[in-house]
Amino acid sequence: MDILSLIGLLFGLIAILGGVIAKGSSLEALWNLAAFLIVIVGTLGATLVQTRVPVFIRALRMFPWVFRPPRFDPRDMIKRIVDWSHLSRKEGLLGLEDRSNNETDPFVRKGLQLLVDGAEPQALRQVLESDLDNSEAFDLQGARVFESMGIYSPTLGIIGAVMGLMAVMQNLAEPGRLGQGIASAFVATIYGVGLANLFFLPVSNKLKSIVQARISYQTMLLEGLVAIAEGENPRNIESKLNGFIQG
Incomplete structure (x- = not known):
């Protein structure tokens, strides 16, 4: 077993998931x-x-x-x-x-x-x-x-981000949905x-x-x-x- 590969993947996951939480977001936002x-x-x-x-x-x-x-x-x-x-x-x-x-x-x-x-x-x-x-x-x-x-x-x-922003632009009349839509786009x-x-x-x-x-x-x-x-x-x-x- 190559332990470095497992550690590397673990660190990668920690960097992404931990970064999301540290920025004040939730893990659900990544899905x-x-x-x-x-x-x-x-x-x-x-x-x-x-x-x-x-x-x-x-x-x-x-x-x-x-x-x-x-x-x-x-x-x-x-x-x-x-x-x-x-x-x-x-x-x-x-x-x-x-x-x-x-x-x-x-x-x-x-x-x-x-x-x-x-x-x-x-x-x-x-x-x-x-x-x-x-x-x-x-x-x-x-x-x-x-x-x-x-x-x-x-x-x-x-x-994918551009397509998400296109969908956001179609809902400009609903300001309450803009923040969530932009976040999903990225x-x-x-x-x-x-x-x-x-x-x-x-x-x-x-x-x-x-x-x-x-x-x-x-x-x-x-x-x-x-x-x-x-x-x-x-x-x-x-x-x-x-x-x-x-x-």
């Missing part, structure tokens, strides 16, 4: 069905128009990463790579076949299988780099779905700007950072597999890969 429809449904509609179905589905599958990000342990992976290196020097690359069959990570399994099949180092690098590039591009598209929502929602909030702006800056954009940036961390982890793995294919000394491999560890 407006028309504003909800304009901002939330409108933002979703605009996002769907620009997004391909596979990308939108990927974005939904990635969203839980904000609270439960996939775990990458580079130190453990380096130990495993060094172990594979020792094994390959002792038994040959075919000795890695059992390790390949027992792997659950498709990327690791594919890399080990290429080693077992005797792929040349350059061919191994090209195949795995192609997989990395395609995976990174697709996942970044998924993260940008939330970025798009963060771009559209403030604009739709302004549209609820849409709160929805749009608040959701963009406290949810959509932070979620997008969090997902992008997770994708980059995974790519760094898999790049380290790729370099290790290529080093094994080139027959490098296990100590040299370990020294080289330790450069990927941050913090």
